[in-house]
Amino acid sequence: MTAPATQKAPQALLVAIDFSPSSRRALDLALRCCESGEVTALRVVDTEFAARVDAEGVGSTASVVARLRARAEEEFGWLAQEKGAGAFSPMIVEGSPFIEIVKIANDLEVDMIVMGAHRVAARLEEVLFGGTAEKVLRTSRCPVLCVP
Numbered sequence: 001m002t003a004p005a006t007q008k009a010p011q012a013l014l015v016a017i018d019f020s021p022s023s024r025r026a027l028d029l030a031l032r033c034c035e036s037g038e039v040t041a042l043r044v045v046d047t048e049f050a051a052r053v054d055a056e057g058v059g060s061t062a063s064v065v066a067r068l069r070a071r072a073e074e075e076f077g078w079l080a081q082e083k084g085a086g087a088f089s090p091m092i093v094e095g096s097p098f099i100e101i102v103k104i105a106n107d108l109e110v111d112m113i114v115m116g117a118h119r120v121a122a123r124l125e126e127v128l129f130g131g132t133a134e135k136v137l138r139t140s141r142c143p144v145l146c147v148p
Contacts, residue, residue, distance in 0.1 A: 023147075
């Protein structure tokens with residue numbers, strides 16, 4: 001009988017964060033699991049959402065993206081105060097959330113993606129094609145941990 005292989009602690013985690021309670025729990029879990037490694041917290045500003053807002057005449061795509069980016073910077077500032085400076089590296093990008101999450105995970109060569117999972121599909125599109133977490137699960141080359 002052989003001895004069980006020891007599992008190596010992850011050295012690089014990507015946390016997809018939308019600042020919801022489940023994504024905050026995902027960040028907490030990642031910080032506990034990767035104490036000696038690098039945790040990157042990624043917020044994707046959804047440009048498709050901004051374009052839909054523009055199409056409805058509520059605001060221009062550029063102004064919506066700017067407001068979402070400013071809000072993400074503000075939220076990251078609060079999280080950095082709460083978790084401690086240097087606990088994680090914040091990153092804000094623009095695009096389609098699931099595509100950017102998978103792309104950044106590949107670019108950073110992370111050991112795992114950690115993200116919150118929402119329980120209720122809010123839109124018909126999510127019911128038919130899956131939400132962001134499901135799309136990331138289907139397309140990622142690395143393990144994905146979904147936190148409820």
